[in-house]
Structure formats: structure tokens, C-alpha cells
Amino acid sequence: MDIRQLRYFIAIVEEGNITAAAKRLHIAQPPLSQQLKIMEEELGVTLMERQGKRSEVTDAGQALYKHALQITSLFIEGIKEIEEIGQGIQGQIHIGVNTLSSYPLSQYLLRFKEEYPEVTYKIIQSDSPHLGELIETRELDLAIVRLPISEEKFHCISIEKDTFAAVFPKNMDIPALSLDIRDIASYPLILPSIEGLGIHTMITKEFTRLHLKPNVIGECSDIALLLQLVSSGFGVSIVPQSVLAVHPGLGVHSIELTDTQLESEAAVIWLKDRYLSKAAEQFIKLLRHQ
Secondary structure: OOHHHHHHHHHHHHHOOHHHHHHHHOOOHHHHHHHHHHHHHHHOOOOEEEEOOEEEEOHHHHHHHHHHHHHHHHHHHHHHHHHHOOOOOOEEEEEEEEOOOHHHHHHHHHHHHHHOOOEEEEEEEEOHHHHHHHHHOOOOOEEEEEOOOOOOOEEEEEEEEEEEEEEEEOOOOOOOOEEEHHHHOOOOEEEEOOHHHHHHHHHHHHHHHOOOOOOEEEEEOOHHHHHHHHHOOOOEEEEEHHHHHHOOOOOEEEEEEEOOOOEEEEEEEEEOOOOOOHHHHHHHHHHHOO
């Protein structure tokens, strides 16, 4: 069995049938069916079973698919490493950024671009758990996420700590420059539910720690919409301070929260035991020493 056959099998699994896989691979259907038969005979197992127009993956097929993804990724990484020997810092970095971390990323990219103008970037924004999955499948080199996240599979370097603020409509009269979190519990609250529930959980746990019963009237998974709701007078919210730098001019003002342990931490993560391009290594180095 060779790398070409593994790529064929990956396409068959992901497309769900031989016809679609052959189209994706730009080859005829009969030779692809023959290659699948050869693999099954070589391994002595059935890898796919036909169910109507679709082909279902057997347990043996699932095992092969999992390892085929790893093997083909390692092969690509090996070729990349060999090609980079003797070259300067260039190529493309695939970077993930979570919903609340785009502000610091833009600063890091500007600094990196000045030093390495030949490097290009592919940036994907999503929640932290999904970014971790994309790193595992090697669709991303690294990601800037909000902790906590499982560190079992990833190298992790903290790059920024962020405090929380209470956010009010600009036309609301708040007679203080700072506000005790106990005071905000009585306001109609719209809590952020982004990050899988990470930020939401942090806030609710803090209320629980202080034995408070907040007046929560809603949740919102989109931070820009949440701030617009606050601006309209629908309610108030609690968000990390950096959010306000990403979304200025939305008709809200923030007040520092006191007497609270709320703190959000951003970190860069990348997969353990995988080859990183020189460009990705240098970008991580910049983040490590920023």
C-alpha cells in the first residue's frame, strides 16, 4: 500500500461514494474501484460496504482512514521540511483565531510582516474547541485561543491576560467610574455565550462564588450583536475588555468591575510532535517574546 492509495481511500470516505471520489481525484471510476479492492485484499478486510447509492465505512475502514490522515499529513510535512532547507523565511502560515482574540492578532501580524514580507497568511476565525480540532487535522499550523483548553495534545504559551468590564448603553446614567460585580447582578443581563460556553461559564461561576443570583434575561453568541443589544437599552452585559477595542463606536460605555476574580487568558497553541514551517516557528517565537 502506498501514499497514493491512502489518498484515494481518504477521498472515498470523505465523499461517501466511488463516483464522487473519482470526480474529486480527476480519475475514472473503474480504476478507483479496483484500487479499493486491492487495498481490501491486501489487508484481508472489508473497508467499505455499499448502502444504496452511498458507501458506509466499516470499523476497519475507520481505523485505516484515521491513520491515513496522519500518514499523508506527515508525508506532506516531510516534503515541506526538505523543500525549506536552504530557503529563507517564506511560505504561508495557517492561523486560527478565536472569537475574542482578533485584536491582538492584528498587532502581531503587522510586526511579523515588517520582518518577513515574503510570508502570506490564511486566517480562520472560530471558537477555541473547533480551532483545536483544525490543528489536530493539520488544517491549521497554530491558533490563538482563550483558555482553558486541553493541553494534552498541544503546546501552549500564554500571551495575554484580559480583565472584564460591565457594559452599559451610553445614555444610561451610571454614577461611578468602577462598579462592584455585586451591584451589576441586579441589572437585566445579556451574557455572552461564545467560546463553546467558556466565557459564559466563567461569569456564572463568579456569581456563584459570590452567592449572587444575577438577573439574566438572555444570552447571545455573537459579540457584535450583544453590544448592539446593550446599545439599544435592551440590557447590560459583562465582557472581556479587549472586546471593546475590537468593536468600537457601538454606542456603549464600559465600567471597570471591582472585587472580582474574573480574568480571561489568551494563548497560542500548536500540535505536539508535528513539523512546523520556519515561518510558523518564527511567528510563535514572536508571540512567545512579545
